[in-house]
Amino acid sequence: MEKENLEEIIKKIKKAKDLDSLKEISESLLGKNGKISLALKSLKDLPLEERKKEGEGLNNLKLKIEKEIRKREEFLKKDLLRKREFFDISLPGKKIKTGHLHPLTLVRQRVEEIFQSLGFEVVEGFEIEDEFHNFDALNIPPWHPARETLSLGKTFFLKNGKRYLMRSHTSSVQIRYMEKHNPPLKIIVPGRVFRSDELDASHEIDFWQLEGLMVNKDVSLANFKAITEEFFKRFFAKNIEIRFRPSYFPFVEPGVEVDVSCPVCRKKGCSLCKKTGWLEMGGAGMVHPYVFKAVKLNPQHWQGFAFGFGLTRLAMVKYKIPDVRIFNLSDLRFIHQF
């Protein structure tokens, strides 16, 4: 076969309009009675030297043609796929069926993870408490004004129980834990608390708090600042500033209010932080000596910090939820967003 012929053939292959005509061409060359097959067959009549030479040439030709045919075939197949359908990629994806966890659970799990990695053990306590653990041991003796006012709100008492109540803060668990464990202590306590003030967009009667306690020989307020800073940075995944302000809780002294630089506006002032640039996250302070005395620890030997943040509030800030009541209402249209 001649060289000119090969170029002709390749042109022909490249021009094949569809798979059928390509098959025809292929058949006419490489089929049983195809030109190349026949030429190969006819080789056997040639002398050895010539047969070798001719054979090599023919085989090379065959390979080249085969390659061209494969190329054209692939092209035509691809073209076919492209032409066969109109594929609308803008059609919506299929909904994956799965359940949803409550946003408070998600926040709680994240908070627990962060504190656990900072060395805090997660502890639970009773929701029904007695006056000793909810008040007296926390330096809130009977008739102390903090039982009625302060941020504690009013406490729910149980009927027919000798001064049993629904805990009004998770601080009761500090007492429970210190009664049973000796320092060094490093715990957090997420849990439900109950207060009978108001029920509106910003007040719940049954909500979640996060208590923390760290006690050792020389745990300081500056250490607390480092821990809270680290926590809030990780929780909001942003650079957060912490600010302490004077406050008062009978079970700590000094007592502080913990403000966090607004994670939304970065202190520029927005509706979330009411244009102040800061968000109140809860109270904290250095464990009051009377609290140590109530759990029979010597305040000369031990010192430490305690804090109480609003876990529900953390969830509201994180997800920008404006009404606290939706947590206990658990509207599934709300739950499905998490």
Next chain:
Amino acid sequence: MKFSYSWLQSFFSKKLPSPKKLAEVLTLHSFEVENITREEGDWILNIDILPNRPDCLSHLGIAREISVLFDLPLKEEEKRLDDKERKIEKLVNINVKDASLCPRYCAALILGVKVKSSPSWLQKRLRACGILPVNNIVDITNYLMLETGQPLHAFDFDKIEKEKIKKRGGKEIELPYIEIRRAKKNEIFLSLDNKKFLLNDEMLVIADSKDVLALAGIKGGKKAEILSETQNILLEAAAFDSLIIRKTSSKLNLITDASFRFSYGRDPNSVREVLEKAILMIKELAGGEYQGIFDFYPTIVFPKKIKLDFEKTRRLLGLEISDKEIKEILKKLGFKILSENLIEVPTFRLEVDLQENLINEVARIYGLWKITSIPAVGPKVAAPLNPSLFWEKKIKQVLKEACFDEIMSYSFCDQKDIENFFYSPNQVIEISNPFSLNFKFLRPTLLIGLLKNISFNQKNFSEIKIFEIGKIFKREKNKFLEKKMIGGMILNGDFFELKGVIDFLLEKIGIAGVWYDSFEATSEDSKQDVWHPTRIAEIKLDHEEIGFLGEISPLLREKYGIKDPVFAFEIDFEKLEKKATEEIEYEEISPFPAAIRDISVIVPKEVRVDEILTKIQFLSPLIRDVDLFDIFDEIEDNKKSLSFHIYFQSKNKTLSDKELDFLQEKIIKTLEKNKGWKVRKKEE
């Protein structure tokens, strides 16, 4: 509490910083200033005074703070009362019966005052602080309370009953008489605003021989009210026991500006000073002749002395602050440094008892906001896991995978819920001061919240699968119990769907051996009517009941407005958690193919499927699995037909047809041994 900017300015000769600046600095060092408003040409600062600072329930107190924070000296008092030592024992007989409840009682007598309205500057200041002007005498008492924190009260002297007393030498004279004593049981007090209060002996009163003239430290009475015709007044300034004021105020549900201040305690040493100021102001604004002062103060209160450990101060705060700086701050606040570490506390700082209180003062004046972070020393190790919370998290994850949504609901429920769920009053816990009737009881089961949730959400969803993990509360005899439970509920599903979920859940937390027992309720068992009478099972582990699974009684769900069937489970979390394990053992996958044969068996209607399953499964280790795939009820009289796929597989070889036939035959024989059971092979 409201504070007037111009009033605060009057304590200083130098000009104060702007209200905004004042608010900023006070918020960072003393108290949060909630807002600033403009009223009648003045700025009003709304300050949240902390409960440990009764000394700051006054303009004087805030002025003292400002003086320290901005280094501005307070003005000296200009006017002083002459004739301070004049006594009135010859004009009025005052008898304090219990010095422990009334550690100091001062009273001044002024004759011939002219009662009228007070000047506008005074009225303006009262209004700015939220107090309505009445007349000059009453306004002055209120004004000084706002200025100094010391409540005062004025009595119409002529309304006080007179009593005969014997003078030395036997001469009898009549003198107006008042006593400060505990109220008598059922004694009646008529207040200034014409309200009647029934008193008891846990309350303190100012009384003449006939009537109660005032509820000590709380409210004045009608009888000796200052009216426009009043001419002679007895002006009272006292210190009362804070506890009795608090108790009385709480019992009568009566909180006044005075009671609020007294309930935090008053410094007895500053009482007389304020009374003298009041006398001066009355002279100036109402005229009259000052007669003298009565002063009962049997036990003088001396300043407390506290040892301060400077090193502890630094260690507690984590702050490098020098001894000198600490002393400077305390001095500015009015504390005296007696010796190297002995600090004297001014008596107006009632609440300062401990060195920690001093450290608090140092920290806030220095600036809590200036404390910088110091990472705690010690090894950074992750804390031990709390197993209960670990399993709670895991269970939530598994239920989520099973397409359940997590809800949270109130720990409270109402009377109706308790009745609907057939709890008797002695099984549940009642709140003695509920927020409202809807929240009167603690939930004895999670099913209440779950059912209410479905009732709420059904308008938006035709199929619902929800769960909650939380505490339930019950009373057993006189004990209060709380228990963590897992509850789940589905709307428009079926019993076996939910059963499958429980199997899945238990498998995922490594619990094997769960089984379901028919539930036989005793007639007094309240559970029986919550559930559908037949579609209810006890969930059991070994021999212990860990919970229930079933259809909620249609009668119950209809009470919550739910028309479609509801299935539910409730499992004791604590029992489950004890058995949960993380261990999963890999089971070898056989390289040889499994063969499937189908068998249908006709059995009496009341035969339970698990009975048949067990009989087949335990026949040979070559039977890998048995699946029920079809049920025909009523195939003949009282019979049903059940069809199973039976999976045969060996770990060592491919099973031959002969072996399979043999096994199948064995199954058939075993099943047919039972009376009334008949097997049909698929081919037949």
